[in-house]
Amino acid sequence: MVLSGIITAALTPLSNDGGELAENWKFERYYRFLLEREINGILVCGTTGEGPILSLQERKHTVELAVSIVTNQIPVIVNAGCNSTTETIELAQHAKSISADGIAVISPYFYSYDSLALFNHFRQVADSVPNLPVYLYYLPSFAHNDIPPALIPKLVEVCPNIVGIKHSDDDQIRLQEYRQAAGEDFCILSGDDSVALAALTLGANGCVTGKSSTFPEMMVAIYQAFQSGDLIKARKLQSNLNMLLGGLLDIGVGIGLAYFKSALRYRGVDIGGLRSPRMHDENRSP
Numbered sequence: 001m002v003l004s005g006i007i008t009a010a011l012t013p014l015s016n017d018g019g020e021l022a023e024n025w026k027f028e029r030y031y032r033f034l035l036e037r038e039i040n041g042i043l044v045c046g047t048t049g050e051g052p053i054l055s056l057q058e059r060k061h062t063v064e065l066a067v068s069i070v071t072n073q074i075p076v077i078v079n080a081g082c083n084s085t086t087e088t089i090e091l092a093q094h095a096k097s098i099s100a101d102g103i104a105v106i107s108p109y110f111y112s113y114d115s116l117a118l119f120n121h122f123r124q125v126a127d128s129v130p131n132l133p134v135y136l137y138y139l140p141s142f143a144h145n146d147i148p149p150a151l152i153p154k155l156v157e158v159c160p161n162i163v164g165i166k167h168s169d170d171d172q173i174r175l176q177e178y179r180q181a182a183g184e185d186f187c188i189l190s191g192d193d194s195v196a197l198a199a200l201t202l203g204a205n206g207c208v209t210g211k212s213s214t215f216p217e218m219m220v221a222i223y224q225a226f227q228s229g230d231l232i233k234a235r236k237l238q239s240n241l242n243m244l245l246g247g248l249l250d251i252g253v254g255i256g257l258a259y260f261k262s263a264l265r266y267r268g269v270d271i272g273g274l275r276s277p278r279m280h281d282e283n284r285s286p
Contacts, residue, residue: 002187003075003102003135003164004206005040006223009048009191011213011260012062013271021058022272027065033269035073037216040206040223042066043104046079047142047168048210048257053275056087060094067098081106081137085121089128102133104166107145115151126159135187136165149174149181156182163187166208170195179203193219197238200226211241214260214267 013022013030034042044066045051045059054062063078070076080091080103088105095103105125107118126134136155138147147165155162164187167175172195178188179202190199193211196219200207212219218241225234257274264271 002205003041003077003189004187006212006216006219007041007043007075007077007189007206007208008034008039008212008216008219009043009046009208009210010034010066011257011264011271012045012049012051012054014050014273014275016273018273018275018278021061024065026271027062028069030264030269030271031066031069033267034212034216035070038220039074039212039216041075041077041101042070043077043079043166043208046104046137046208047139048213048260049079050257050275050278051079051081053278056082056090059091063095063100064098067100075101077102077104077135079104079106079137080125081108083108083110085124088121088125092125092129092132092134096129096132100132102135102163103129104135104137106137106139107143107147109143109145113145115148118145118147119151119155122155122162123159126155126162130161132161133164134159134162135189136162137168138165139168139191141169149177152178152182152186156186164189164205166191167199167204168192168208172198172202175199175204176202194242196222196241197226197234201231210260214263 013026015022044063051059066076078095078100080088080095082088092103105122108121136147165178166189168191170192188204190196190204190207193209196207209219222234222237225237261271
């Protein structure tokens with residue numbers, strides 16, 4: 001399976017105070033909202049989904065709901081990444097046991113690790129779930145640990161189920177370095193919405209996008225215009241997206257999970273608040 005198109009980094013429905021997961025029907029309503037807007041896949045419990053501040057049991061339950069609701073309509077990818085190899089393996093094996101379509105594994109964060117430590121971490125996780133597609137998750141602004149391009153072919157050689165990488169950065173030179181190091185069969189997914197079109201033109205297979213958690217139509221339109229060869233339209237759509245997001249920053253609304261969930265409420269899909277210590281500002285509006 002090679003992922004392509006718009007892969008939505010889904011939000012996680014929570015109670016209004018963010019203290020617990022929302023009722024199952026809120027998950028179903030939210031996922032249906034996304035499916036109806038022609039996204040090509042879904043990433044669960046990633047950065048946008050507040051995965052790092054959910055308990056392991058909450059992450060497992062969220063993944064189970066996603067897989068059962070989506071029911072093979074589009075691929076469900078699970079962010080299994082944790083700070084420890086042991087917990088990452090636990091979530092990876094759980095994802096496989098419920099027939100998720102793949103896992104994403106962010107590099108461990110907080111402490112600094114060298115290439116050998118990262119190699120051993122990714123290898124142990126991939127070996128624990130043979131035949132399940134594994135996507136490395138490069139997010140230097142949060143994880144602070146690099147995944148060097150030279151590491152990719154070494155991992156793929158010993159772990160054939162490592163099939164791609166989520167490149168969550170605006171560094172398009174690094175994206176090209178990943179493509180050159182890993183080859184054309186390796187799946188590269190851009191994770192920075194502001195350079196989605198640029199990444200596609202440089203060979204990304206698709207985009208894992210936080211903005212499509214709330215505005216899936218905008219990201220789908222960019223991808224469809226690119227696929228049809230209408231680059232003029234695609235550039236205009238990308239520019240519109242960036243102007244919208246930049247304008248919101250200028251007026252102080254901010255681009256973040258509180259904004260996404262507030263905007264969804266305006267769209268008629270209430271998925272609750274945010275997990276503490278994040279705060280859901282009821283005065284924030286799109």
